[in-house]
Amino acid sequence: MSLIDWFANLFVKEAKHYVYAPVTSEVEKIVFQEGQHYFRLRLAEMFLKDDRKLFRKVVPVVSSLVSLQFGSIAAQALPNVAGPLALNLSESSLGKGVQLNYSLTNLVPYRGGTVSVSAALMSYVSKDYFPAFLSLANNVAGLLTIGQLSATLKVVDSAVGALQDLLDSDDKDIRLVYHNEYAGSDNLGGVSLTSGYFAVIAADAGKFNPAKLFVKNSQLCFGDDLASSQPLTGYDYMLFSVEAALYRDDFRYFTEYNSLLYTAIEKGMTDKAEGDAVIRAGMLAVFKSDDLTYVDKTRVAAALKAEYEERLSLQGQLKGLSGTDGDWLSDRVLAIDPHGVWQQIEPLVADKLDDAVLSGRILGMIAQGKIT
Template sequence: MSLIDWFANLFVKEAKHYVFSPVASDVEKLVFQEGQHYFRLRLAEMFLKDDRKLFRKLVPVVSSVVSLSFGDNAAQQLPNVAGPLALNLNESALGKGVQLNYSLTNLVPYRGGTISIDAALLAYVSKDYFASFLSLANSVSSLLTSGQLSAALKVADSAAGALQDLLDSGDKEVRLVYHNEYAGSDQLGGVSLESGYFAVIAAEAGKFNPEKLVVKNSQLCSGDDLASAKPLTGYDYMLFSVEAALYRDDFRYFTEYNSLLYTAIEKGMSDRTAGDAVIRAGMLAVFKSDDLTYVDKTRVAAALKAEYEERLSLQGKWKGLPGADGEWLNGRALAINPAEVWKQIAPLFAAKLADADLAGRILVMIDQGEIA
């Protein structure tokens, strides 16, 4: 049985009409565009209205699986288990305190198509083995929420199987189950994927006023206005956030890019032609990456080329890049403005060129200084 089937069985058991609502916050509303934005799902907060029932200690755990397009896979499943980290917590502390902002996915390039989200709020009975269970579940989940997703997917199937086995074990109650799919646009009868917060609450629809909900400091609150709103209590709930990002700030830690950059610099110091060939290979590797959007591929390729040129120039003073913020850290460009990059490559994108041709055209523009 797959994790999707596991969630389907939960829906059969928990067929209740609960509250689903977008929640007001200071997050800018942004509709995702294919090739331009990254998507990341976070569990901002989970809450059980009671942590004791029949003298048993209950700990909230949220299990989720996100299905989306990644690379050549049109329906990649990204499983996760979010719960209080068991490390260094004794039984009296487990499940207590403030637990916010669990990443349920890595930063994933939005490629359009269908994105589906399944999640369940589970109340686990804290027993002797629970800390070990939760520690293992969090360790497995962390494999898919950091670094390069393309590398982590090598263990995705094993992770899904391990998480399913862990979830099937133990004494638990199912408190809330959620499913939603995003595809197309609202204007054309679809469901647009937008940044922002949404909540799933175990309150009877029609008897709960979601208009009073607001997010303060990543917590779900309720009140007549932002200043007077207090944390919501008395209900089991899950608060999610959908993050939209224009660029990744960790691309320098991608092993392949970093290795090719420094190989190019090393060779270029003695043989400029050899160095140029290596840095171009690095730029092509960027455009073959499944971990970057097209706008960010252009930005990263340009940043690698710019650093290569600057390192070989042996200039004592680093200068800002044309069209960029001009910020440097230890001689490295922090970022080339992704909004400006998009303006430069938008005409090519609109022409809907073949993938390889588009990458080649953009590389030519970088070489000729049209993108900097």
């Protein structure tokens, strides 16, 4: 049985008419646009109403599965598992302290289509082997939440296998399940994917007022207003956050881009033509990337070219400054405005050009200095 089937069967067997509600917070509500935004799902908080009493005997776990389009893969399934034992806490520490904001996906370009989210809050009986097994499952799945997703997809099968072993265990109590699919837009009869928080609460929907829910410091609170609200207790619940981002700030650490940039600089210091050829190859690699949005591909390509040119023009001034010269240059690269870049390339994207034509035209605009 696949993970998707497992969640589907679980939902049929276990789902009740519980509370699902978007939650008021200070997060700006953004409707995701294909090619413009990145998507990331976090488990902001999970709570078992009897957690302190049970933690010495059971372990809380949230298992999730997010399905979305990634590159040419129409429905890439990204599994994950979150829980206190991911932090390598001892049994005596469970139920103490605050554990917030587990990343359930990487920062993934939103390609449109259907995004589905499934999650289950469970409590597992703690046995001698279980902490090590859960930690291993989390570590494997956690590889999908860092760096370049395209470079880490090879662990998906291992993550699926580890999670299926975990989910097939009989030593669990299913507390709460959730599934939702986002596609299209609300005003056309679809379900828009938007940024912000939402909560799933094991409470009778007819007796619970979701208008009194608020988020403060990534925690679910209940009260008459934000200022007076207090952390919600007495219910099992999961609080999720959906992040929308216009650009990635870690692209310089993508192995391929970083390698090509510094190869271009090295060659360009002795032969500008050779360096220019390498940096053009780096820019083309950016436009072929599945890890970046249309908008960010343009910004990253322009940023790599800008750093290459600045490094060469300042090579004389930077002699002897090894180890200190990079910081302010990096800041300038990251400061390239994604909103401004989007305004410059929006007419091209609106024409629905294929990737090859679009990349060629954008590279031409960068070479002519029309995109900065």
